[in-house]
Amino acid sequence: MGIPVIVEVCDPAFDETVVDRLFAWLRFVDETFSTYRHDSDISRLNRGEITLADAHGSVRSVLARCERLLHSTGGYFDVAAPLASMGGGVDPSGFVKGWAIEGAGRLLKRAGARNWCVNAGGDISLNGAPEGRDCWRVGVQHPLERLAVAAVLGLRAGAVATSGAYERGRHILDPHTGRAPEGVLSVTVVGRDLAVADAYATAVFAMGRAGAKWAATLPGYGAIVILDDGTISYTQGVEAYLQAADAPSGGVEGPRGELAAGRDDQPEAGTDGHSTSALHARGRMTIADAR
Amino acid sequence: MIAAKTVRLIRRLAGTAAVVAVVVVLVVIYLRSEGKGTGALAPVTRSSASRTASSEHGASSTGGTGGAGSDSCAPPRVCGTQGGGASGSSSSPGSSTTATYTGTAVETPYGPVQVEVAEEGAKIVDVKALQLPTEHALSQEISERVAPMLRSEVLEAQSAEINVVSGATFTSEGYASSLQAALHKRG
Numbered sequence: 001m002g003i004p005v006i007v008e009v010c011d012p013a014f015d016e017t018v019v020d021r022l023f024a025w026l027r028f029v030d031e032t033f034s035t036y037r038h039d040s041d042i043s044r045l046n047r048g049e050i051t052l053a054d055a056h057g058s059v060r061s062v063l064a065r066c067e068r069l070l071h072s073t074g075g076y077f078d079v080a081a082p083l084a085s086m087g088g089g090v091d092p093s094g095f096v097k098g099w100a101i102e103g104a105g106r107l108l109k110r111a112g113a114r115n116w117c118v119n120a121g122g123d124i125s126l127n128g129a130p131e132g133r134d135c136w137r138v139g140v141q142h143p144l145e146r147l148a149v150a151a152v153l154g155l156r157a158g159a160v161a162t163s164g165a166y167e168r169g170r171h172i173l174d175p176h177t178g179r180a181p182e183g184v185l186s187v188t189v190v191g192r193d194l195a196v197a198d199a200y201a202t203a204v205f206a207m208g209r210a211g212a213k214w215a216a217t218l219p220g221y222g223a224i225v226i227l228d229d230g231t232i233s234y235t236q237g238v239e240a241y242l243q244a245a246d247a248p249s250g251g252v253e254g255p256r257g258e259l260a261a262g263r264d265d266q267p268e269a270g271t272d273g274h275s276t277s278a279l280h281a282r283g284r285m286t287i288a289d290a291r
Numbered sequence: 292m293i294a295a296k297t298v299r300l301i302r303r304l305a306g307t308a309a310v311v312a313v314v315v316v317l318v319v320i321y322l323r324s325e326g327k328g329t330g331a332l333a334p335v336t337r338s339s340a341s342r343t344a345s346s347e348h349g350a351s352s353t354g355g356t357g358g359a360g361s362d363s364c365a366p367p368r369v370c371g372t373q374g375g376g377a378s379g380s381s382s383s384p385g386s387s388t389t390a391t392y393t394g395t396a397v398e399t400p401y402g403p404v405q406v407e408v409a410e411e412g413a414k415i416v417d418v419k420a421l422q423l424p425t426e427h428a429l430s431q432e433i434s435e436r437v438a439p440m441l442r443s444e445v446l447e448a449q450s451a452e453i454n455v456v457s458g459a460t461f462t463s464e465g466y467a468s469s470l471q472a473a474l475h476k477r478g
Contacts, residue, residue, distance in 0.1 A: 141458025
């Protein structure tokens, strides 16, 4: 198993060797940070074979950023939490994946790419638009139905990260209780930097039902929180992107509804900065026709 | 129509075997450019005008074992997945524009799921569930709920003109059955 990384570049005459460099970068990150590699800096650090000073400089800067996120999320994004029950150590994977893809995006940008999208197992960094469109339209995976989306965002730049418990693999625990958070199916965070968006998505998910309210306080980042009682909450930070998705460029056959519930069901944004929509019957989320 | 050329490169990174966030096993690269694909992987370029020939769907969608290159209308070959990839069959080479793809049966926590997608040109026109979990009561309930919706939901996703899908981290195994993969097949 592994994480599929999908790179899409929609520019004329793009130098394909850049893509080689991009994957060389991802390999470097994997070799340095993977907790599944015995000889990675992180693994050696966790075994006490090296100190932070011996580790690659990127390890120090990543762990420093993780430390800041630990504080800014009230302890809900905690790189020590995944290994707490296994003798300790740090597993910064929840930050590193976004950070690696963010770096891949910068590499594309420096190489002159203008319209690109990198999707690493569902976490996305993008710029510009695909051919014939005026923005990338990002579907938010429906947490219960594999082939459906719960919302659509329109972005010309930025990042989208989603945390949920519906895929196999390690699930997110609330670091304060050591248990899986209750009531939440998925959290999608949109904003400028994928590493931060990824960490926020993890933290908001770990907060459970209270996550949406906290997410509404984040400057520059928006969140879509889907709960198991069939409600979908979104913060004001998301609304700009939802509106952007409402108006795709010419040639697109009629925009569809962007949020799961029909527009009629959506109350105005609450004073606490996030809105909640009741979903259709039986907690099912569908793409409603917003017209 | 614009005679834009589409280059698709599919490549696979050498052996990594873990779920860790940064491991890259399956890589599907789309490069859309006016230029010719001359990369080391010898991508095949074709005019997008050829995309309605159903025989090409069938011919190039039976892969899945690696290598690079595919034409502009076939789904990208999926490399590096375990049991991944899709087998295609064209209904009537040359004349009809409908092609069907049978996804690999994928084990989910609820049981095996397998779908068949029918395309006309670049559009998904039908989705059938070939296998859905029926073993347990819970699965039964989920199947009943999902089965009638599979078809319409995918068509909805298509009409929403989605380019990319954000979701909880999926692995290479999960990719084959994902909505993202369905969008790639759609091209």
